[in-house]
Amino acid sequence: MNRINSRRVAAGAAALALLAGGGVLAGCGSDSSSTGAATTAAADASSLPANGVENLSAQEILDTSLKAANAASSVTVSGAITQEGEEVKLDLELGTNAAQGTFSAQGINAEIRVVDGKSYFKLSGEDFARIAGQGDNAEVAQAVSALLGDKWIAVPEGSGDDDLAGLGQFGQKDDLLKGILEADGQVTVKGTGEVNGIPVVLLDSSDGTGTLAIQTVGEPYPIQIKGADSSSSGEVNFTNWNEPVNVTAPTDVVDLSALANLGGSSN
Numbered sequence: 546m547n548r549i550n551s552r553r554v555a556a557g558a559a560a561l562a563l564l565a566g567g568g569v570l571a572g573c574g575s576d577s578s579s580t581g582a583a584t585t586a587a588a589d590a591s592s593l594p595a596n597g598v599e600n601l602s603a604q605e606i607l608d609t610s611l612k613a614a615n616a617a618s619s620v621t622v623s624g625a626i627t628q629e630g631e632e633v634k635l636d637l638e639l640g641t642n643a644a645q646g647t648f649s650a651q652g653i654n655a656e657i658r659v660v661d662g663k664s665y666f667k668l669s670g671e672d673f674a675r676i677a678g679q680g681d682n683a684e685v686a687q688a689v690s691a692l693l694g695d696k697w698i699a700v701p702e703g704s705g706d707d708d709l710a711g712l713g714q715f716g717q718k719d720d721l722l723k724g725i726l727e728a729d730g731q732v733t734v735k736g737t738g739e740v741n742g743i744p745v746v747l748l749d750s751s752d753g754t755g756t757l758a759i760q761t762v763g764e765p766y767p768i769q770i771k772g773a774d775s776s777s778s779g780e781v782n783f784t785n786w787n788e789p790v791n792v793t794a795p796t797d798v799v800d801l802s803a804l805a806n807l808g809g810s811s812n
Contacts, residue, residue, distance in 0.1 A: 590743040593763035599746035603732045606746060606759060613764045614722045614783075619790045620766075622721065624781030627772065635781065639718035640790030648715045651675075658697070659716040660794040665697045666712060667795075673698075676712075697795040725781070726757070726767060737761065740769050741782075 598606050614620065619640040626633045637646035637657070644659040653675060656667040668676075670690025700713065714720045735747040735756060745758040745768055758769045766786050772778040 590760065590762050595744075595762055596765050597761075598759060598765040599734070599737055599761050603734050603748055604728070606734070606748060606765070607726070607728055607732060607757075610759045610765045610767050611722065611726050613766055614726070615719050617718075617764070617766065618787050619785070620718060620722070620783050621785040621788070622725075622781060622783055624770075625779050626725075626770075626781060627778045632779075635715070637715065637721075638785070638790045638792075639716070639721065640792075641718070643790045643792045644716035644718070645790070645792045655712065655715075657712070657716045658792050658795060659713075660792050663794070664700045664713045664716055665795050665798065666700070667695075667697045669693075693799060696797045696799045699798045699800050722767075725770065732757070743768055745769075 598609055601609065619638065621638050623636045625635070631651060633648065633650040635646070635648050637644060637648065639646075642659065642662040644657060647654070647656050649655070653672040654668065655672065658665045670688070670693055671686045673689045673693070674686040714724065731751040732748045733751065735749040737744065737746050738758075739745060740758040744761045746761050748757045748759065749755075755770060755772045757767060758771070759765050760768050764786070767783050769780060769782050771780045
């Protein structure tokens with residue numbers, strides 16, 4: 546049998562990961578605004594001093610918020626982004642060199658853990674074959690499924706293009722926040738209000754497709770992105786800022802290199 550072309554694995558993973566970014570206010574979807582975490586955040590916010598971020602220009606607010614988010618030690622990102630008909634679902638705890646949770650995009654579902662900067666993924670043989678550019682190759686899908694079972698794939702450190710590094714964006718706090726929060730075009734200040742009981746300033750995209758809420762007390766963290774039209778719908782919430790992220794490395798692991806000799810075309 547021919548080798549799976551691992552460079553195609555990397556290329557497919559990178560394309561999938563790029564769906565997580567699309568610029569600020571790209572649109573999102575979730576009903577997590579009623580969670581206990583949101584209630585706790587609102588209670589905590591009531592005792593925080595005002596930060597004055599609402600008095601800045603739209604771009605200054607955005608830059609200040611992204612800087613604060615990068616400086617935070619951790620955040621939980623949950624919801625679903627719909628962008629040009631493609632939905633990306635996120636339920637991730639993101640820390641510094643540590644992360645865990647699930648995500649899906651283009652019909653591919655995966656679980657991720659990051660421990661000390663090393664990434665582990667759990668996904669089906671069919672989904673792995675799709676990332677490898679062989680989604681219609683039943684032989685590859687069956688062979689990968691037989692090898693993986695319920696195991697995790699370990700991504701070798703420093704392996705360059707020959708890995709699942711593209712998917713690693715989902716486990717990197719700063720990369721993911723940058724992909725979601727950077728402006729795609731101009732933004733304007735819509736006004737102030739409350740989200741989940743937290744005082745916020747609201748930024749609108751120039752095309753009216755979505756709104757970003759940034760808290761105006763304590764650190765100017767992003768709280769929520771909410772889509773506003775059919776091409777950019779739903780909601781993503783940012784909660785549990787600076788909470789501990791405790792992740793244990795899986796023990797039932799298959800190294801990515803073990804998959805390279807499974808059947809299928811290497812084109």
